[in-house]
Amino acid sequence: MAKLTLSDLKKLREEKIAELNPRNMENKDAQVIVGMGTCGIAAGAKATFDAFVQELDAQGLQNVAVRQTGCMGLCSSEPTVKVVVSGMPEIIYGRVDSETARKIVNQHIIRKLLVNDHIYDRPAADIVH
Amino acid sequence: MHPTISDAVADIVQNAFEAAAGWVELKMVRQGDALRVQVADNGRGMDEQTLKRAMDPFWTEEGKHPGRKVGLGLPFLKQTMDQTGGILEMDTAPGRGTVVKFEFDLTNVDVPPLGDLAETLSGLMAYPGGHEFVVSRREEARGYDVKRSELRNALGGLESAGSLALMKQFFASNEEELVGK
Numbered sequence A: 001m002a003k004l005t006l007s008d009l010k011k012l013r014e015e016k017i018a019e020l021n022p023r024n025m026e027n028k029d030a031q032v033i034v035g036m037g038t039c040g041i042a043a044g045a046k047a048t049f050d051a052f053v054q055e056l057d058a059q060g061l062q063n064v065a066v067r068q069t070g071c072m073g074l075c076s077s078e079p080t081v082k083v084v085v086s087g088m089p090e091i092i093y094g095r096v097d098s099e100t101a102r103k104i105v106n107q108h109i110i111r112k113l114l115v116n117d118h119i120y121d122r123p124a125a126d127i128v129h
Numbered sequence B: 001m002h003p004t005i006s007d008a009v010a011d012i013v014q015n016a017f018e019a020a021a022g023w024v025e026l027k028m029v030r031q032g033d034a035l036r037v038q039v040a041d042n043g044r045g046m047d048e049q050t051l052k053r054a055m056d057p058f059w060t061e062e063g064k065h066p067g068r069k070v071g072l073g074l075p076f077l078k079q080t081m082d083q084t085g086g087i088l089e090m091d092t093a094p095g096r097g098t099v100v101k102f103e104f105d106l107t108n109v110d111v112p113p114l115g116d117l118a119e120t121l122s123g124l125m126a127y128p129g130g131h132e133f134v135v136s137r138r139e140e141a142r143g144y145d146v147k148r149s150e151l152r153n154a155l156g157g158l159e160s161a162g163s164l165a166l167m168k169q170f171f172a173s174n175e176e177e178l179v180g181k
Helices: A006-023 A038-042 A045-058 A098-110 B005-018 B048-054 B073-084 B117-125 B148-155 B161-179
Strands: A030-035 A064-069 A081-085 A091-093 B023-031 B034-041 B087-093 B097-105 B132-139 B142-147
Touching: A006 A045, A006 A064, A006 B148, A006 B161, A030 A038, A030 A045, A030 A098, A038 A045, A045 A064, A045 A098, A081 A098, A091 A098, B005 B023, B005 B034, B005 B073, B005 B097, B005 B117, B073 B087, B073 B097, B117 B132, B117 B161, B132 B148, B132 B161, B142 B148, B142 B161, B148 B161
Parallel strands: A030 A064, B023 B132
Antiparallel strands: A030 A081, A081 A091, B023 B034, B034 B097, B087 B097, B132 B142
């Protein structure tokens, strides 16, 4: 590890704040919520989460928050992701790997087109409640 | 005996914080086989009787730690010094503050290991209060100096988990450079 100076430390802090910016809800008009319950994590939700953060960053989208939540009740279809974009229905996507995550960013968030082959129904109310 | 030198340093520095000091300075200097540590503060200080009692492990300042009946920092340090051929000196007076100097003879096999100094120093920096805490660390000719206020300026705050992790990274990198890892 190279010796850190106080200015290095300040720079590191700013980098970490920038990294955390996608999780901040302020000034955001769209949300990507990744199910990170045990089932989601076991199915690779961490890589999915990272893929969303990287793709949003690559596309320069600062207005999209990426958050995590627990199990959405669709354990057989993990990793699951809920996408909330104003003017569009709230969609739950299932089996979202890194490639699908990038597709969701480019198709759903940027072009406002649903990624049809990954849309899942909400679980039945008696399962959720 | 403290498990590590870092634990001893943490105890003595914490005593200084708890003595209502506005300024605390920790100097750690390694020269040859000696590690000299000095903790100076401008806190309440102690009269002769209090100083004597501070060496009693079954005495602690009233109200300092509610429910606790022991005060082990200084007694443990004295025990370590007695057992390992080290030196412990204290200079204190009411209203003037306290200076605790101790020197480890690193050739003695019973001297505790240094421990995780980066973790210790970052924890001490995050200790709540409006005091200034200055760390001056030297190993032979190399070393670093850092103030709590400088770290606060760089990090925006010291108490958050993120700041603690960054401080630890800062101290660890400086310690590694010192010991030539």
